[in-house]
Amino acid sequence: MEKIRAAIIGTGGISALHTEGYRKLPDVEVAALCDIDLDKALAYADKYGVDRSHVYADFNEMLAKEKPDIASVTTWNAAHAPAAIAALNAGCHVICEKPMAMNAAEARAMQDAADQNGRVLQIGFVRRFGNDARVALDMIQSGEVGDIYYAQAHYLRRHGFPGGWFGDKAYSGGGPLIDLGVHVIDLTRYLMGNPKPVSAFGAAFRKLGSRPDIKRTKEVYTSTVKGRKFDFTVEDLTTAMIRFENGAILTVECSFDANIKSGSGDIQLLGTKAGLQVSPAVELYTNTNGYMSNIALTDPVPFDGDAFNREIAHFVDCAKAANAGRPFTCKAPGTDGIVIMQILDAIYESAATGHEAIIK
Numbered sequence: 001m002e003k004i005r006a007a008i009i010g011t012g013g014i015s016a017l018h019t020e021g022y023r024k025l026p027d028v029e030v031a032a033l034c035d036i037d038l039d040k041a042l043a044y045a046d047k048y049g050v051d052r053s054h055v056y057a058d059f060n061e062m063l064a065k066e067k068p069d070i071a072s073v074t075t076w077n078a079a080h081a082p083a084a085i086a087a088l089n090a091g092c093h094v095i096c097e098k099p100m101a102m103n104a105a106e107a108r109a110m111q112d113a114a115d116q117n118g119r120v121l122q123i124g125f126v127r128r129f130g131n132d133a134r135v136a137l138d139m140i141q142s143g144e145v146g147d148i149y150y151a152q153a154h155y156l157r158r159h160g161f162p163g164g165w166f167g168d169k170a171y172s173g174g175g176p177l178i179d180l181g182v183h184v185i186d187l188t189r190y191l192m193g194n195p196k197p198v199s200a201f202g203a204a205f206r207k208l209g210s211r212p213d214i215k216r217t218k219e220v221y222t223s224t225v226k227g228r229k230f231d232f233t234v235e236d237l238t239t240a241m242i243r244f245e246n247g248a249i250l251t252v253e254c255s256f257d258a259n260i261k262s263g264s265g266d267i268q269l270l271g272t273k274a275g276l277q278v279s280p281a282v283e284l285y286t287n288t289n290g291y292m293s294n295i296a297l298t299d300p301v302p303f304d305g306d307a308f309n310r311e312i313a314h315f316v317d318c319a320k321a322a323n324a325g326r327p328f329t330c331k332a333p334g335t336d337g338i339v340i341m342q343i344l345d346a347i348y349e350s351a352a353t354g355h356e357a358i359i360k
């Protein structure tokens with residue numbers, strides 16, 4: 001059996017989870033690697049047993065020489081659109097990490113390339129593949145929650161700037177909103193049934209910066225790229241209210257750094273029958289026989305690391321179905337990625353103008 005040949009574009013932190021996901025699938029091989037930091041890509045090749053002759057510093061050269069079947073785009077955000085479009089035009093099915101791009105215009109260009117080439121474009125909305133999302137969606141679809149009219153999502157860190165390019169707008173497109181908020185905005189909207197956003201009101205602050213004043217008590221992952229120096233030009237805290245066409249509202253708060261007691265990553269959906277907490281654990285807030293009651297699962301389902309493997313396996317299944325001309329539904333399609341970028345664009349626009357931004 002000929003294996004599906006996967007390429008990795010950007011051999012940094014998250015790419016390891018893509019590579020490990022591919023390596024779990026018997027009919028896929030990680031065949032080629034690319035990073036502008038060639039030494040980093042070579043060390044990665046040695047770690048994962050990829051022959052050094054398949055390692056490149058330029059994705060165009062890699063795509064032309066290796067002709068991979070599928071590609072993971074795991075670069076910093078500014079390279080998502082150019083790398084994904086090049087890979088799609090080279091005939092690859094593509095999974096691109098979140099955020100889909102720097103803005104909605106880039107995201108649309110990526111989807112156009114996927115459509116023109118008849119290729120799959122999946123976005124790395126890994127939270128859709130968590131066990132918590134599966135159970136929450138089951139609760140919602142079975143009618144336990146009723147109509148969802150309000151949702152709250154937080155991804156707050158007290159001290160969690162990832163370092164390097166994550167703070168440099170030219171490479172990241174923004175701060176905690178585009179890096180962290182994107183996860184919870186997407187998951188919440190997905191659980192709400194993917195309603196169409198119509199406007200957003202937001203505020204963004206840069207008060208604490210990259211916090212060089214804080215001494216680390218333990219080692220944390222920091223993104224580094226040889227020969228590059230990055231500035232801190234993004235926000236460190238964002239808050240926003242997103243309005244959907246069906247009248248529902250989502251409020252979101254996210255931070256790299258904030259003077260709060262501790263970070264949090266909670267999501268709550270308020271329905272007419274019950275409230276549903278998704279994160280940190282699935283719980284229902286309802287009433288039983290007329291008494292207020294809280295229902296927790298005896299077997300809790302927090303977000304689990306295996307979600308990355310499910311995400312990669314799903315992408316490969318979609319690629320196979322597309323190749324065979326079989327119908328398939330991608331669980332995290334580029335079309336949803338575009339909508340999320342529209343929401344992020346609107347929040348940043350509103351933060352800049354001080355007024356609500358309309359999403360068309």
Ligand SMILES: NC(=O)c1ccc[n+]([C@@H]2O[C@H](COP(=O)([O-])OP(=O)(O)OC[C@H]3O[C@@H](n4cnc5c(N)ncnc54)[C@H](O)[C@@H]3O)[C@@H](O)[C@H]2O)c1
Nearest residue numbers: 010012013014034035036037074075076077079097098223
């Ligand atoms: N799904 C998740 O939970 C999750 C978690 C972390 C990061 N991410 C996303 O993954 C992406 C990468 O993040 P990371 O933490 O791995 O960053 P990283 O800095 O560790 O790795 C990014 C790599 O991309 C390389 N790169 C940049 N431009 C390139 C180009 N044109 N061609 C080839 N390589 C290029 C850099 O040299 C670097 O090695 C980001 O978009 C980030 O938002 C997703």
